[in-house]
Amino acid sequence: MTVLQKPWLLVGLTTLISGVLLAPSQAVAVPAPLFEPIIDDIQQQLPQGANLRLPAYLPDSPIDLFPHFVSNHKGFWVNIGIEPNCKIPSCSIGAVGVLPETYSWPPQADTVKTVSLISITPDLDGYHLMWGEGDQKSHNILWQQDGQIYGVGALDFAATAEDLVAIARSMVREQPISSANQL
Numbered sequence: 015m016t017v018l019q020k021p022w023l024l025v026g027l028t029t030l031i032s033g034v035l036l037a038p039s040q041a042v043a044v045p046a047p048l049f050e051p052i053i054d055d056i057q058q059q060l061p062q063g064a065n066l067r068l069p070a071y072l073p074d075s076p077i078d079l080f081p082h083f084v085s086n087h088k089g090f091w092v093n094i095g096i097e098p099n100c101k102i103p104s105c106s107i108g109a110v111g112v113l114p115e116t117y118s119w120p121p122q123a124d125t126v127k128t129v130s131l132i133s134i135t136p137d138l139d140g141y142h143l144m145w146g147e148g149d150q151k152s153h154n155i156l157w158q159q160d161g162q163i164y165g166v167g168a169l170d171f172a173a174t175a176e177d178l179v180a181i182a183r184s185m186v187r188e189q190p191i192s193s194a195n196q197l
Contacts (some may be wrong), residue, residue: 045188046072049092052081056092057194059085065160065190066090066112069181073173079107089114091165108168110185113156117163121156134182142175143167155182160190 045053045068056066072079082093082100091111093100100106120141123129127145132155134140140157154167155178166181173181 044070045191046070046184048072048079048094049081052083052092053191056083056191059083060090060191060193060195061085062193062195064090064112064193065162066092067159067164067185067188067190068092069110069166069184070188071180071184073177073180084111087114089117094168107172108166110166110181111164113163113165119158119163132179134179135186138186140182142178144175146170153178155179157182157186159186 049068056068060066077096080095080098080100082095084091084093084101089112091109093106094108094110095105096107097105121127121129121143127143130142132140132142134155134157138157138159140155143154143156144152146152149169149171151170152167153170153173153175154165155175156163156165158164164182164185166178166185168178
């Protein structure tokens with residue numbers, strides 16, 4: 015039996031192959047499992063009318079990581095810490111979030127940090143910021159999306175600049191989490 019002898023099989027295979035080839039190349043992702051326990055907290059604590067995108071991708075970590083959501087006059091973000099309920103910088107190795115509206119855009123280099131333009135996706139540019147030394151050296155990737163300034167950052171030993179770009183790419187594609195307190 016050949017496919018040509020069974021027209022219904024040919025139609026079925028053609029439909030299946032067409033569906034695979036013509037399917038959208040970017041499926042809607044879900045945030046990385048690390049963030050699942052705090053999604054409800056984020057929705058409740060986000061400022062009214064605000065959105066936050068969380069990454070679907072995080073590099074593998076040899077240690078357990080813990081998320082903690084923060085919202086204040088400096089913006090809103092999720093600290094990624096090495097201890098549960100990490101609320102201070104000494105136990106945080108990275109963060110993802112949104113900077114306040116008062117943050118100057120585009121970011122400028124100065125005596126403390128270097129800034130370079132990068133491509134996050136073919137349609138979206140951002141900036142790579144680097145500052146600090148030794149154990150305190152950190153990288154940040156910033157970009158504008160949805161009228162907000164998004165960022166992902168980590169200490170140098172926790173993630174490379176390439177890791178952060180991959181995290182940013184996954185955030186760009188994510189559906190934003192909205193405040194439960196919409197206008």
